[in-house]
Amino acid sequence: MADTLLDDVGGLLREAADQAVLPLFGKLDDDDVAEKAPGDLVTVADRQAEELISAGLRRLRPGSVVVGEEAVADDPGLLRHLQGSGDVWLVDPVDGTANFAAGRQPFAVMVALLTDGEPYAGWVLDPLAGTLAAARVGDRTYLDGRPVRMTEVSAAPGGLRGAAMSRYLPPSARARVNAGGERLGELLPGQHCAGREYLDLLTGAQQFVLFWRTLPWDHAPGTLLVRAAGGVARRFDGSDYHPADDGHGLLVAANERVWAQVREALLGAA
Template sequence: MADRLRDDVGELLRQTATDIVLPLFRRLDDADIVEKAPGDLVTVADRRAEERISEALRRLLPGSVVVGEEAVAEHPDLLRHLRGGGDVWLVDPVDGTNNFAVGRSPFALMVALLTDGEMTGAWVLDPLAGVLADARLGAGTRLDGKPVRAADVAAPPDGRMRGTAMTRYLPPAVRTRVEAGGARLGELLPGQHCAGREYLDLLTGDHRFVLFWRTLPWDHAPGVLLVREAGGVARRFDGADYHPGDDRPGLLVAADEATWSTARAALLDH
């Protein structure tokens, strides 16, 4: 992936946020919001942004395939491309739609690029904060154009760690264990209902780890590559590396290897 493409996709997300997403924030009518599944909303902003982003990505990389969250809702078979060859874009036009729909932050625009099944590019934009992170496989992660390494953020001197757990979807027994382990580690924050923002907060050092249960590919492929290229770790609960084509639940992401191991032992071991 060329650096020019890296910059072009970032600019595409910024422009889409400016032209489509932000003008609709706190200006949606009831008819602009639909429940596509119980508790899972989609808005006119999601659909318009995905259409704009998808068309532009195909132009930027001729012959590529786009797998967008809203397109998959209509055509689930699109997911087969995540294990295929060639260039495949993953698009989450508004991550944190439930927040957006009720006029609350955070929300994000996210894109990942897979090349022959491997994650090679990632972009996450928080348009309200004006923060853009991007990564290229083997070339590191940038935060607003400057190199960043999550692993370089100093650990708390008292050994207590701050992290986040998206407990809403956890099975009851796992939730109980995670909450107890989080209390032992230090401070366990509730999820923000926006995976993109959680990944950005790992890069900035606001927290050291984040645990997810649901692992929809558009929610995590961009953030996982951002964290990996910044020296962090993203693995399944059993220690297997994350891949967006694997739909199993459970993902633990941390700023570095030591934090991942410590968090896993506290949150998940019996």
């Protein structure tokens, strides 16, 4: 891989956001928004940005495979590539589409690179804030070009702040999570944008986030960024998260101490 990989892909995401996403923010017509499935929206910005990003990634890595969220909506069989060999890109052209379609923030543009089935690099861009996080395996996480580490975040009782997407949890788990959040400190309802949740972990705005739905384009980039910065991303049972898994439940935290404390409070002791 070229040493410029992080910069090249980061630049591509900024270009796609500038050309296909930001010009349509707050300016979508009814015909520009559709439902792929009940409650699951897609906009012309999603499709145009995915086309631009996919073409750019193929130029950067000739012979690579691109698995985009919108392409998978048309052909679910593309997901088989996540366990294949070679370079495979995961693309979320507009993460937080419901926010974007309603003229709200946040939303993000995200990419992950898998090599021989394993996560190798990840990028998350908040186009409105201009914030870009990037990392690859064996290196540090960079937030707007500066290295980030989260290992020293304290897990003081009652002093944690984080989010839980409890609306998607089974009812019994939802009640337990909401009750446990009071013991941790501040439990937020989530921003309907996984990319922004991961960025907020990296900036220190929050120390944990709990997800139920774990679509690969939503979480492959962010989990790699968090892990490279010293954080933890695991399934509720403590097993490692992998983007090819089709299970539910993911707990992400700033470090091992925070992860253990949040898991016990929200999900019960191991």
